[in-house]
Amino acid sequence: MNLEDDRIQFECTKCGACCREDALLVTVTGRDITRISMGLGLDSNEVIRAFDFYLVSNSESPEGLRDIPAVNTEHGPAYIALKKLETGDCIFLKDNLCMIHTFRPGVCRSFPFVFRDGGDEKTWGFSAMKEICPGLGSGPEVEISDLRELADAVLEDIEIFKDFVEEWNQDKEKPTADSLVETILSELRFTV
Ligand code: SF4
Ligand code: SF4
Secondary structure: OEOOOOOOEEOOOOOOHHHHOOOOOOEOOHHHHHHHHHHHOOOHHHHHHHEEEEEOOOOOOOOOOOOOOOEEEOOEEEEEEEOEOOOOOEOOEEOOEEOOHHHOOHHHHHOOEEEEEOOOOEEEEEOOOHHHOOOEEEEEEOOHHHHHHHHHHHHHHHHHHHHHHHHHHHOOOOOOHHHHHHHHHHOHHHOO
C-alpha cells in the first residue's frame, strides 16, 4: 500500500497485547540498541542481557525477522531481538507498561504497521500479527503525514543497520555477540 492513498483508523489502547505476544519478536537495529543503552545508562556488558540472539534456520522466519539482516556470531548468523520471559512477555514490560517507552525499538513504535522501502516509494502494510491489536480499526483516522514521518525514521534506522551488518559480516576475525554489541555502542552512526 502506498503511504499516500490509504486511510485507516488506529488508536493504541495500551492493552499490552503486542508486548506479551510470544510469536512477535522485537528485532532491533543498532540505533535501537544504542538508545536502550543510553536511556538506561547501561554499558555493553549490561545491555547485552536484554537481548536474545535467534540463530537463522531454514524454517520460515517468525514475524518481526523479515526486514532486519542477520549478524554473524560465534554460533552462526543470528537475528537480535529483545529478550522474552518464559511467559512470552517482553523483558521491558512491567505492570503491563513499557519501561522504555520513550526509547522503545522501531518495531514497537510501528506496530501494528510495517514499512518497506521500495526504492522510489515507501509502502506500508499491516503486521501479520495485527489480529491481536484491539486499537486497529478504532479511534481517529491515522494522519498520513504521521505515518510517513514514522516510516522515514524506522526505515532510516534499518538502512544504516544493514550497511553496518554488511561490513560486520565480511570481517575476517571471528565475531562474537559480545564484541558485536560493544562495536555497535562505539559506532557514531548509531548515536541519535
Ligand atoms: S520494548 Fe516496550 S513496547 Fe516494545 S515490546 Fe517491550 S514492553 Fe512492549
Ligand atoms: S496490541 Fe495494539 S492496542 Fe494493544 S498495546 Fe499493542 S499497539 Fe497498542
